[in-house]
Amino acid sequence: MKSDKDKYLYLLDLNTTEISLLCVIMVNNINKKDFDISSVARFASIGNSALHHVFEKIVGQSPIQYLKKIRLHQARLMIVSNGLSVCEAA
Numbered sequence: 001m002k003s004d005k006d007k008y009l010y011l012l013d014l015n016t017t018e019i020s021l022l023c024v025i026m027v028n029n030i031n032k033k034d035f036d037i038s039s040v041a042r043f044a045s046i047g048n049s050a051l052h053h054v055f056e057k058i059v060g061q062s063p064i065q066y067l068k069k070i071r072l073h074q075a076r077l078m079i080v081s082n083g084l085s086v087c088e089a090a
Contacts, residue, residue, distance in 0.1 A: 018044075019058045022051075023066065030070050037063045 022040055029035040040063060041051040055063045075089040 016058055019055060022055070022063075023059070026063070026067060027070055030067065030074065037067070 022044060025043060026040060029039070037048055037051065041048045044051060046054075052062055052064075055061075055066070059066060061069070075086075078084045078089040079086065
């Protein structure tokens with residue numbers, strides 16, 4: 001098991017490619033009811049706050065903001081492409 005210091009050092013090694021992979025995981029799992037930021041952090045073997053810190057540094061927004069952006073984009077697509085109402089897309 002990694003110590004807190006080792007986890008922080010691991011964070012320093014996360015690069016854009018690894019964050020991109022986390023973004024893909026977020027997009028691919030966005031419709032799962034039990035999917036949240038903790039799921040992403042567990043996949044990366046880091047804590048929620050550590051994920052927030054490194055994600056924001058590389059992506060420019062928090063993981064929660066990124067998830068909301070994806071969900072809004074998907075809802076917009078359902079409304080425009082499928083003619084769903086706002087309530088149906090939600």
